[in-house]
Amino acid sequence: MTNRKAIKNSNTSYILIFTCLFTIVSCIVFMPFMIENKSFIWISDGTDQHYTSLIYYSHYLRSIIKHLLTTGKLSFPMWDFKIGQGSDIITTLHYYCLGDPLALLVVLFPEKYMTNCYDFLVILRLYLSGLAFSAYCFYQKKDKTAAFAGAFVYMFCGFSLTYIKHPFFLNPLIYMPILFIGVEKILKKQSPSLFIMMIFLSAVSNFYFFFILTILTFIYAVIRCFCIEDISRNIKYLVQVMGKGIISYILGTAMAAFILVPIAMVMKQTSRYAESGTGVFLFYPLEYFRRLFLSFTYIASENYWDHADAVKNTITKDSYWSCLGFAATAVLVIILLFVSKNKKLKSVKFGFLAGLCFICIPAAGYVFNGFAYVSNRWIFGFAFVIAFSFTLVIPSLKKGISNFVWLGSALWVAAIFAVNTISIIMGYHKDFIGISISAGFIAILFIVERCRKYIKNDIFVYTFVMLTIISICINGNLFYNKHFGNIINEYSYRDEYRNNLRNSSLKAIKHIKDSTFFRTDTYRYTYDNAGELKELSSNESMLLGYKGLASYFSLINSNYSNYIQQLDIIGVLSPHRIYNLDNRTVLNELASVKYSIEMKEKKGDVPYGYKFIKNINSKREKAKLYKNRYALPLGYGYSTSMDTKDFEKLNPIDKQQAMLSNVILTENTDISGIEKGNYTSETVDVRYRKSSEKTIKPEYEKHYGENEYTMKPFSNSETYLLLKNVRFSGASRVNVIAQTKNIIKFAKFYDKSEIYYYGRKDAVINLGYYKKGISNFVVYTDAKGKLSYDKMEVISVPMNSYAGKVKELKENSMRNIKVSGSRITGKVNLKSNKLLCLAVPYSSGWKAKVDGKSARIYKANIMYMAIPIQLGKHQIELDYCTPGLLPGSFISLIAFFVFIGAVIINACASLSVFKHSRIYRV
Structure with a gap:
């Protein structure tokens, strides 16, 4: 003792x-x-x-x-x-x-x-x-x-x-x-x-x-x-x-x-x-x-x-x-x-x-x-x-x-x-x-x-x-x-980040008076006038209580990453660090984006159909709030589906446009009442030429190898710059920057020697929607070296038929949507059979019921979900449970019983028999 x-x-x-x-x-x-x-x-x-x-x-x-x-x-x-x-x-x-x-x-x-x-x-x-x-x-x-x-x-x-x-x-x-x-x-x-x-x-x-x-x-x-x-x-x-x-x-x-x-x-x-x-x-x-x-x-x-x-x-x-x-x-x-x-x-x-x-x-x-x-x-x-x-x-x-x-x-x-x-x-x-x-x-x-x-x-x-x-x-x-x-x-001042976030324009999102389900696009991925990224998190929605697009975690839904990669979206630094969808009108539409906050100084980066609501003057910066006049709800209906093989043959711009008219199912299966749709491209290949004049001054602090181009402007269109098989000698990571008179954007590329390399070779840069079109843009990098690529294209997407296509999807949409925790409910009233696409990242953890009966969920439009719905009025219910949680919990329960049982048996045995064991030391 x-x-x-x-x-x-x-x-x-x-x-x-x-x-x-x-x-x-x-x-x-x-x-x-x-x-x-x-x-x-x-x-x-x-x-x-x-x-x-x-x-x-x-x-x-x-x-x-x-x-x-x-x-x-x-x-x-x-x-x-x-x-x-x-x-x-x-x-x-x-x-x-x-x-x-x-x-x-x-x-x-x-x-x-x-x-x-x-x-x-x-x-x-x-x-x-x-x-x-x-x-x-x-x-x-x-x-x-x-x-x-x-x-x-x-x-x-x-x-x-x-x-x-x-x-x-x-x-x-x-x-x-x-x-x-x-x-x-x-x-x-x-x-x-x-x-x-x-x-x-x-x-x-x-x-x-x-x-x-x-x-x-x-x-x-x-x-x-x-x-x-x-x-x-x-x-x-x-x-x-x-x-x-x-x-x-x-x-x-x-x-x-x-x-x-x-x-x-x-x-x-x-x-x-x-x-x-x-x-x-x-x-x-x-x-x-x-x-x-x-x-x-x-x-x-x-x-x-x-x-x-x-x-x-x-x-x-x-x-x-x-x-x-x-x-x-x-x-x-x-x-x-x-x-x-x-x-x-x-x-x-x-x-x-x-x-x-x-x-x-x-x-x-x-x-x-x-x-x-x-x-x-x-x-x-x-x-x-x-x-x-x-x-x-x-x-x-x-x-x-x-x-x-x-x-x-x-x-x-x-x-x-x-x-x-x-x-x-x-x-x-x-x-x-x-x-x-x-x-x-x-x-x-x-x-x-x-x-x-x-x-x-x-x-x-x-x-x-x-x-x-x-x-x-x-x-x-x-x-x-x-x-x-x-x-x-490398470390932040005490409470600096929280104060910056609370004093940013993003806090205004929570005060938007709108009872419907909606997402908000934010400006995180863009440069400010000094050519530096905004000092905001890509997970700010978690703290400010709104639904957005950004996500930065080591484990994210792989379907979201695939979506980013298949459509060559530049609003990312890596497949698990996503800022937004590059303000691409169609992609925002399909994601149920209803509001957008943009820097006040910017003019041309607001997607088509967005109207100005008000100015937001915070302690950190001045911004503008816009509302999407054509916003789709969380669930919207398609009458036609497109074959995956045909879809994969399209370039990233045509892929996004195709999803506006046809639902793309991962499984090529025939669904009653859903016809096979076709896609005819409405995009225009714009001819451009290198300009000897310098009408656009690079705004980014470090700029090298700038080349300015001029082209014929196309009115009422969204313009894209496509770069194929980009290569850069001189640095293992580089930002390829595209700039117009109104906006500045970048696509980040990594060399294969970089640990963050994820296979990106191409980029699609949205130069914005313009009512009268644009005639000039400049391309440069933020590192010394030689930039090369197999092909550079400028594509214009006319918006003439956009409103009509969105209206058709909206007419067959889900109403009375309620989202509570891991549960989604809503109603539909269809005049014909539809595939109800839900702008919810696909996961096997979701289970759907239509009028109380189990319904199959398909992976649709690369990352979302779709449920076949017959004509008429229906009640839709979706419930979520983490995939693997139930079988994993069952295994854990058995294992705990085994462990506790073994401990009890050993304890009982030690009371009756004292066993000596030789002790080995270092």
Whole structure:
């Protein structure tokens, strides 16, 4: 009892000291954020995705609780039209917060305090990762001082410092050490309950890192099995623990099936994990290894971060997410690790060598990243090895350090100096801070070592730990500091994003007095007069409460992405980052867009049929609100369908025009009363010529290779510029910009070497609708290089017959439409059989009923849905349930029963029989 109390007191003291020092180190590392009044919200993904998701998730959880308290019923909405054109809530938010137990804390924070919540969750995750690492060390009976140092190396490694911008990236640092404890318990024939629960928790938290953790856990188990002699020499024992581990893993995964099955179904189709530019390659470029070596103990190195472009760091491209940045004392630790003859260090040596191989081989990054593209986001596993090396090596420092180790450390510093010198010769920025820190710390340790006979052995150990902590503080602070790493520049000011959004013109949408279902097109994709993108999210509709077109999430409905790609829509940066439909009149019409907000200075980018309603003067900008006079409701009827093969032969402009007259079914099937329709193009190929006159001045800040063209204007028409098979030499990514006297637009192209490459070769740029037509336009790029293409066409689309075609669709539309959560209802009164097209992104989760009887849903017009309806009056009902949720939940239910049953049986058995098992340590 006394021994237990002593251990408890010791652990309490450890946690108190750990917490105090963590607070101090965090204040030093993150001081640039406090000085600059910045939050941990990263500009771009942080604002658009993470922060937005947390606010939305908070409202979502509160609405569930409120509904439960007021009605006594537990209800989980599964679909929301405020996400893109409509999207599944579970599969969209899972990657960011839904399933993460820590994210549940957002329910306690009102929206106005969400920035505080966001920052708190980042710090909490770092803190818990350190405690998890400490727990692993304690389980392995390691020295607490050594565990203390290792925990700080682990918490503040380069991966953590870099990925506070993606807060949930820190979760695997918490789960991994506890998973490893679970593995150790299985190897010792102890209960697998902890392992099973951690597999379950990892799986429900984030599918992507669950995949990475699975691989890392497997590698850990293999290394441990072959490094523990009693296991490696006993085949029967080895088979038993392997079988137990596999069964436990399957059970934990099955318990998470209610999340994993729906996610797996979406991932099968989503564009984010489809075509990728880089794929896998044999070798990294030499530049990668140069950056990697220099960043081992100094992540703020200007050789690691390309300051030629301050905000756009090269970690994503040149370093493939290989974030190292350990304490300067890691140099000494690694050398000590490998000169030691202690057999207990064998596992860590294997782990280090395996990690080193994985960092150097692109195929490893490709596998860890789910076979999408090369990315070393698994690097936190290597950080664990380095941190645990500290824990193992520090106790041996009491015995003294050989001259061979000091020589090795000196050679390491000399190598850093040599690489830095070569970097300067190659034209990179002069930066000797990293080498100064490493050399300085090693020199201090060398001096203290030489004074060992005058001091206690513990003094050297404490000095080593102290220098490790100081190195972490310097490394982290300089990484963010605007005078060094300048990564602070990538983060938003506190509450800046929310205030900008609340003060934007978009807030006016919610106050439009219109009780019908409608979508609103916004200006997010366009340039302002300075030639820069508007500082607004592409998910702003989720926060401002309106239905729009924009969506930016890793997992979005693949049909929306296919729609964008088939019609060569430029209102995107990638298939999962969609701003709008390029204001193309027909596409907006088919999407039930009724209102449009445009910048006040713009004149020619309003689609045909839109009339001015009023000016919107907000604190941020001036805008205009327009209303579509021909707006279609959510459901509208077609009399004819077009064969898919004929449809695919058309160019993107004719495809959109064809969908105005004929519904395009993915399945070529005969439906009673629906005739096969034909399409006759009404578009006009416009002849153009290069102009020697410069009547249009490029407005974009960076402009190269501008060419102006003149053409005959066509009245009452929408004009398009088509570029076929675009190629660009000079940069791996480029904006091809088209500009008239009134508008400026761009199409973004990536080289195949880019990780964001998704196959775009063509572009269709809407130059706008003009009553009198346009006669000039200019094409240029925002990067130096040579732009070429197979063909450039200018196509005019006359709008003479547009109103009549829309009227025909509208006459057979759905009335009395009500949208509530995951349910849509409405009525139709048809004079003949129709295919009712619903402007709802197709998903197998939708089930339809006509007059209470089940009706089949077809995929229509590439991304929408269609239901065959007979003539007469009918009641339409559609209900949504996340695909895979029910079978996944059934699997989870069975798995939980099995798990609980096994726990009860083992508990009963332990009461009657006490079994001894031999304990294996590191």
